[in-house]
Amino acid sequence: MQQPNQNATTPPDNGGGDVFQMLWDCRFCGTKKLLGVDHRHCPNCGAAQDPEWRYFPSEADKKTVTDPHYTYAGVDKICPFCQQPNSAAANFCKACGGDLANSKTAVLKVTVSTELGQDVAGIADDVVKQRFEKDLAPAKKGLSRRVMAIIAVIMSACIGLCGGALGLSNSTYDSKLNVTNMSWERTISIDRYESQQGSDWRNEVPSGAYNRNCYSKDRPRQESYQEACGVERVDRGDGSFSQKTKMCTRSRTVYESDTFCTYSIDRWIHNRDLKTSGGPNEAVMWANFAPALTSGLGAEREAGRTETYKVDFQATDNAKNTYTYEPDTDAIWSTFKVGQQYSVKINRLEIPQWDTLKLLAPR
Ligand SMILES: [Zn+2]
Numbered sequence: 001m002q003q004p005n006q007n008a009t010t011p012p013d014n015g016g017g018d019v020f021q022m023l024w025d026c027r028f029c030g031t032k033k034l035l036g037v038d039h040r041h042c043p044n045c046g047a048a049q050d051p052e053w054r055y056f057p058s059e060a061d062k063k064t065v066t067d068p069h070y071t072y073a074g075v076d077k078i079c080p081f082c083q084q085p086n087s088a089a090a091n092f093c094k095a096c097g098g099d100l101a102n103s104k105t106a107v108l109k110v111t112v113s114t115e116l117g118q119d120v121a122g123i124a125d126d127v128v129k130q131r132f133e134k135d136l137a138p139a140k141k142g143l144s145r146r147v148m149a150i151i152a153v154i155m156s157a158c159i160g161l162c163g164g165a166l167g168l169s170n171s172t173y174d175s176k177l178n179v180t181n182m183s184w185e186r187t188i189s190i191d192r193y194e195s196q197q198g199s200d201w202r203n204e205v206p207s208g209a210y211n212r213n214c215y216s217k218d219r220p221r222q223e224s225y226q227e228a229c230g231v232e233r234v235d236r237g238d239g240s241f242s243q244k245t246k247m248c249t250r251s252r253t254v255y256e257s258d259t260f261c262t263y264s265i266d267r268w269i270h271n272r273d274l275k276t277s278g279g280p281n282e283a284v285m286w287a288n289f290a291p292a293l294t295s296g297l298g299a300e301r302e303a304g305r306t307e308t309y310k311v312d313f314q315a316t317d318n319a320k321n322t323y324t325y326e327p328d329t330d331a332i333w334s335t336f337k338v339g340q341q342y343s344v345k346i347n348r349l350e351i352p353q354w355d356t357l358k359l360l361a362p363r
């Protein structure tokens, strides 16, 4: 059995919170603020209550259920033969006697959440307008489909352009280059074992710390807590609704007495870089590093080595076109000589394809 409650966001509330009566307006005689539980029919004209026309009352119009025998049986069943709403406990329609076995349940109103001190409007929803907007929805969907089609066209155009750029980088031309300069640089990074000052909460002081100086200090901490922040009204589908206090999670800073420490600790920290560099005629070498101390405070050690090699080229037919090749090793770098001529493929983005580099025989 499917529930036709397109308005509902939450299932009916069967317990918790205080229970009050929904209101409804008689659409036949115009009588307003009829009570959802007490008035199953309009006391003025006798028309049956339509669950779709129910609404939440304002604080001033809120009324509890007066019938002492009232119990919540569930969301009303709508008679499939005469549309009369019946109690969920009923098996047969009290208006026409029809079998309620295949009945649908009443449409539920959207749960209403309000901030503290905020009231609800307490007037009937414009059901006619809601139906009209619902009928309009498929038309809007059609429009968005058209928008999607336009976006698809724009995207495919863009892909075409990007493909064009890819084509550019794939197509190459041959160029002749002269080696104009060569350079290299090597760096050894040196760490030194030093005494460092630090400060932290006692439970976070690192092991190995010494010269501790601790004192008591208030430590901030974030704490979450629940706070009443509004009211939630949930349609129970039988002409009543439950009202519950809405709780929100808040956060606040609390301070607790703790211990804060300053300390000393010995650590390896970066001290300096030893650089060597040169041109085409300088032999490639590492800086000479011999630590005075290898243990204890003041000891030094290598922390890493880096090396870069560069070969500068100039196009033979256009001195403005210069390129720099960075070989990975000095073994490759040392095969080049200033004045040598190479051929290379260069793409349309002016990027040389270094894997195509070929030494040309001297003229
Ligand atoms: Zn009426």
Ligand SMILES: [Zn+2]
Residues within 6 Å of the ligand: 079, 080, 081, 082, 083, 084, 093, 094, 095, 096, 097, 098
């Ligand atoms: Zn009926």
